Amino acid sequence: RTLLLVDDEDNILSSLRRLLRREGYTILTANGGKAGLEVLAAHPVDVIVSDQRMPGMTGVEFLRKAKDMYPDSVRMVLSGYTDLQSVTDAINEGAIYKFLTKPWDDAMLRANIEEAFRRKALSDENQRLGSELQHANQELERMNERLKCVLADQDRRLRMDEAALSLTQEALAVMPVPLLGIDPGGMIALANRAAEGLFAECIPLIGLDANEILPAEFTPLLDASRGCVEITCGDRRFRVEAHPLGEKNSSRGTLLSFTCRTDAS
Template identity: 40%
Template sequence: MNQKTILCVDDEINVLRSLKRLLRNEDYQLITANGGEEGLAVLAEEEVSVVLSDQRMPGMTGTEFLSIVKEKYPECVRVVLSGYADAATILDSINKGAIYRFLTKPWNDEEIRVTIRQCLSQYELLQENRNLTEEIKLQNVELNRLNQQLEDLVGKSTQSLHFSQEVLAKIPIPVVGISAESIVVLANEAVDKMYPTLREVHLGSDIKDIFSSEIIETVTNCLSGSKQSETVPLTIENKQIRIHCKKLMDGDHLRGCVLSMEESYG
């Protein structure tokens, strides 16, 4: 963990010297500034975790100074150290400077040490919250990117599927998709255009309700047999055709078959 920095701001040199002596053995860097302007100059150059400021200083009060610190360095924990502990000053400091603690002069040495340790813990908590917020923002950006990629992929897949379905529908060869349960799940336009007697081939129909016994036997043999395909010559509407039936497998799992009909010319 990087060493933290404490900034003490007071217009009285003796007060700053006393704080240096008090805190010289603590595990953080201590920087002093002789007034609000000098304190702001330090903050512009250093990453400060805690600011301990006097209230009544010439040129800029502690409340005014800490209000600027709150605006420019909101994670810096702010403490007022003042010999004038009137209620109005305390309230004004809290309202304008978002003060974490208000300590009075003369101070208790141990109270100063404990307060600064508490302030450092508060600073670390604010840092963790900021880091967590940034991490969540980055995760949200990545999630949005992945969602967009998924939407693009789904869109392209859908377009590809629609195109494939359109191509299949327009193929001038009758094609029927049949499930493993002998139910028609696909039939292209060529089925009823080329063989009007098969116009009852509708999705969801059982093959035994629409096909001849020869076609049913061919499909049944294909689905239940050991061969991957069956080809049988038949006559439909006085046309010599060949029925091709090919299994569709998903690994070892039977999904169904594709039935196509091709005219035979000798």
């Protein structure tokens, strides 16, 4: 907690140093406005207490310039001379926090300076919290941008999957090889056009029990979800193969493919 005392009278500076030496402040002094600006250029200062009537530069003029250098410092005038208009203007401009008069009351002066440091500490804490909030908001914006990219990628993949599924469904529908998909419960869940032509008397096939539609020769295929049999439908003979669907440990049913045996008599 750094305090700058500015007064052109050395005895005043000495008296103030003695009064405040036990308060735990780092105390800097200057014997005029110009010297005060030089101190400010070399040291960060939290609270400034300045005399008003000084040669070369008044206290109000000095504190206006000090505000430009350290806008977050708390600035006060301690003076026996009162130029009411200039002090009022400086207070309205924010250059001065308080105007204190000489001769001063020791206890009141210590209390005012301590209050100024508390005000500075509160300002610093608000700035720190504001900076943390700004950082958090920036990080949130970056996360939102990353999330948008992830969602856009997922949406793109979903559209690709939907397009692939639609294309697969169309391809299965127009394949000349009859195909039947049987779910784990034995219900027909897929039947392409060739399969519907093969079992035209039972269409629509989807939703029917496969055991009721298919000949008894199919039972071993449905039970094992693999293998093959040969059957005759009308005047054509087919080789029927069973293909298990799903992962190795999670059956999703069976796909039956019907291949016409052109070499059968």
